[in-house]
Amino acid sequence: MTPLDHDLTRERAFHDTCRAALERMVGAAEERVVTGEDVAASGADAEALGYHLRSHAKALREEEPGPLFFGRLDHSDGRHHHIGRRRISTHPAEPPLVVDWRAPVARAFYQARPDDPQGVRVRRRFGWAPHSRGDAADLTGLEDEHLDAPPTAEPTGTGASPGPGAYGDTSRGLLAAEIERPRVGPMRDIAATIQPEQDDLVRAPLGTSLCVQGAPGTGKTAVGLHRAAYLLYTHPRRVDRGGLLILGPNRAFLAYVAEVLPALGERDVRQTTVEEEVARAVGHEPRAEDTAAAALVKHDARMAGVLRRALYARVAAPTGELVLPDGAYRWRVPVDELAAAVERVRTDAPPYAVGRERVRHRFVRALRDRAERRAGPVGAAWERRVARARPVSRLVDACWPKVTPEQVLAEVLADPRDEALSPAERAALRLPRPSRSYRSARWTAADLLLLDELAALLERPAGYGHIVVDEAQDLSPMQCRAVARRTAASGSLTVLGDLAQGTTPWAARDWREHLAHLGRPDARITALTAGYRVPGAVVDLANRLLGTLDVDVPPARSVRRDGEVTVRRVHRLEAAVVDAVRAALGRDGSVGVITPDAAYEELRGALTAAGVATSHPGDVTAGTPRVTVLPAGLAKGLEYDHVVLAEPAAVVEAEARGAHRLYVALTRAVSRLEVLHTRPLPRELADAAGVG
């Protein structure tokens, strides 16, 4: 038995100790659920405490029987720490058996290097055989990196030969094996293998707003989710679950990433799209479609000014004096004093609804001055009565009328007049048949955004402490503003995106400009270029296409050594896709068939007719077929072990930013990319693939 085999035996025994400690923690948490409800001071306390304890107990109980640690640090001063997804201890006051990966002491696990060992002598990584639900994880290997040895030293390792899909194969290095493993099921956390440049972003201070420009597969989504988990752990008071929001591009994407935060012990974090968040806030569902021209205008930043002017156009100077009968008296305030009061509030520019109450307050003050001059001090009850008196309310309604976002928007769309828009833009905006009443209006998705903008002009919304925005390059300026106003004044943003993957008509071309719309013009911009998803051969192909996309971003490089690309001209697309999928099913991992949007039904039908079961993108529940068919329009953020990309020319032709869409589709492959085409390849790809 070598010393490393000996270590393996010891670590297995330690894992058993941790498992037993975890079981005791679950038992104790469940006990606290019972007693915690008894000791609370009030019913409300009991409910809050009970909820907290129950969710803690539930989280522990539902813990996957996976490995309880993935790393270990041996420090030069003789201390050592095991590092895992969750703190494990025999007693809350005792030093932990396993340290949470987010704890400050764990940072060196991600950052220590031979030329900067940060007090670490040995960094150990563990390999685990995959576990099925209910089984304990099996420790199959370990790998030591001696940071105090000369920098040329290779990691040393040992391990039983793991089964398929295991990440305990130390012959390739545990890190490389984890990165290159075939994908099945939903996206996993990367707590065990976060890379130093990613860790810098994950652990950036809460107050720092970040913008990460990252090539495909560089881990932007992973970084955003791990940063969210880090902030929840490090600043539990300033960012609680309700104070954090994750925004992604669509439901399929959200379903794919939904398991990452719970796996890191963070449940109940809101993960949604900007569209859904806005629809929820304004209380409407989109029930109509915009023309492309109308959508373009509605998403333009100038609409913010258009709406503000339309709203404040309702504010009017008083036209006569204010007369208030009050017992034996009649108080009078002259028109110019009233006009000055309204103008003063307008200049202060508070939210519209606040402005209305301030105007009322100023009118009451003017009346009070007169009353006190004649009749002595008046009390608070007098002021309250006068504030609601009919002449005052009538005047407030005339000068600063009550209004809803729906009313203002319906008027703007019925007759757009604002000169900030060109005549053609105003024509695009104008509703051909406005509804008889704003109450029965059928709003489009972009209208909801405009209603949200108006609602915020009326009343400032409460903000989140931190928002993570994924695929942010696709947001329009008006969507960015919706995100900005949901960020608390003291809150911060993590903005993740890739200018090269921008496919919407309003996609960002410059991060600084985009960040200004997001309300954080000075956010730190960092580029990630090391790709962990896409193999080198695919990155080379995609990078050649990148040159034609007219965006200023650094190209990706792959850290992977495996991977294949094939580009084949075929006679019959459907038959070729079926054959390619059948062959792909002979290997491990997921299979994604990416189709031009218009060919989706046909190709999915062909696979079904051939007896190949397929699933929808984002459907990651256990037992769903390994093959997913998806229109290129839904491919963003997703990944499949083997990608069959059908008819790229049709993907490019389908939309104005079709080449960007193709770039997205090409970069979804984890291991193999197979491009099948009947028509000539689009020029950009033909050049890149070296095919005519």
Ligand SMILES: Nc1ncnc2c1ncn2[C@@H]1O[C@H](COP(=O)(O)OP(=O)(O)OP(=O)(O)O)[C@@H](O)[C@H]1O
């Ligand atoms: N440090 C890492 N260790 C292991 N796997 C990693 C690491 N970083 C990223 N990955 C994996 O690489 C894949 C791509 O990551 P992710 O989806 O976060 O990239 P992305 O930059 O958001 O990509 P895209 O822009 O194409 O959507 C994921 O499967 C992720 O788990």
